[in-house]
Amino acid sequence: MAGKIVADQLEHSTAGTVDTQFVVNGSAKNWVNFNGTGTVAIRDSLNTASLTDNGVGVFEVNFSSAFVNDDYAASGSFNWSNNANQLYVIADLTTNGECNTYEANSAVDRAEVFAIYHGDLA
Amino acid sequence: MSTVKVNTLTGTTTAGSIAVTGEGNSTTTNLQQGLAKALFNVTNNSTLVSGGLNVSSLNDRANGRMTISLTNNMSNTTTMSCVGDCSETSSANGATNSNRNCNVIRGDNAGEVFVATTEQNTGSLDDTAISNGIVMGGLA
Numbered sequence: 001m002a003g004k005i006v007a008d009q010l011e012h013s014t015a016g017t018v019d020t021q022f023v024v025n026g027s028a029k030n031w032v033n034f035n036g037t038g039t040v041a042i043r044d045s046l047n048t049a050s051l052t053d054n055g056v057g058v059f060e061v062n063f064s065s066a067f068v069n070d071d072y073a074a075s076g077s078f079n080w081s082n083n084a085n086q087l088y089v090i091a092d093l094t095t096n097g098e099c100n101t102y103e104a105n106s107a108v109d110r111a112e113v114f115a116i117y118h119g120d121l122a
Numbered sequence: 123m124s125t126v127k128v129n130t131l132t133g134t135t136t137a138g139s140i141a142v143t144g145e146g147n148s149t150t151t152n153l154q155q156g157l158a159k160a161l162f163n164v165t166n167n168s169t170l171v172s173g174g175l176n177v178s179s180l181n182d183r184a185n186g187r188m189t190i191s192l193t194n195n196m197s198n199t200t201t202m203s204c205v206g207d208c209s210e211t212s213s214a215n216g217a218t219n220s221n222r223n224c225n226v227i228r229g230d231n232a233g234e235v236f237v238a239t240t241e242q243n244t245g246s247l248d249d250t251a252i253s254n255g256i257v258m259g260g261l262a
Contacts, residue, residue, distance in 0.1 A: 006124070008123040010125070011125050011126065013127070017125070023142060023153065024144065025145065028158070029144070031258040032203060033201065033228075043200040044200060046151075046152060068146050077225050080238040081245075085245060086223075112227045114227070114258075116203060116256070122146040122149055
């Protein structure tokens, strides 16, 4: 590491001031963009070691660096199809989160699946 | 309390990469990659609410379909990770608030995202009172 700044606030000349706790706590600790059809494939991500395909529409996002506990927050989105769509992006273990895609209560694979996880890193 | 007064944070080794020590005091996370690159809040699938981040305009393409244009492009279309949510009515606790889904996905180019709002019980595209979204990923 080239250098380290220890500070409680960041102040911009015009945009205002933010406590660095919001930078540390508020930054997403994981996000992933993947293709859930066929052989699951990550397009891009942060802090994602791999994806586990546990069957049609059922995926685990495996984190490179674990969360401190399993109380982190999860959200997501996926490409819409002309039917009742459901997406379940939830916290599971400190080392992985669940991401499940459904259509009309049946699990389906989707080509565009996004998940974001916020929380505290270990 | 200490305050760093600065308009731009730039990495020394790599300009676009700064490590932030995580809450557990050991693991680091990437500052730039962890920040939302766009935030938007829309009323009635037609109007961008002020206070968003990196969004320039809204194109109401059809019932339940919008295109949100970004001020600064993402690095490419494949590196976006987007989320969204919406409410059928503008009241805080309306009985029908939950009958909408909001899907936010990458657009045709790196300067836009597509938003689809649908009725949860039928899956049909339909406009909604309030919708919002977040875009993560790398900026160009």
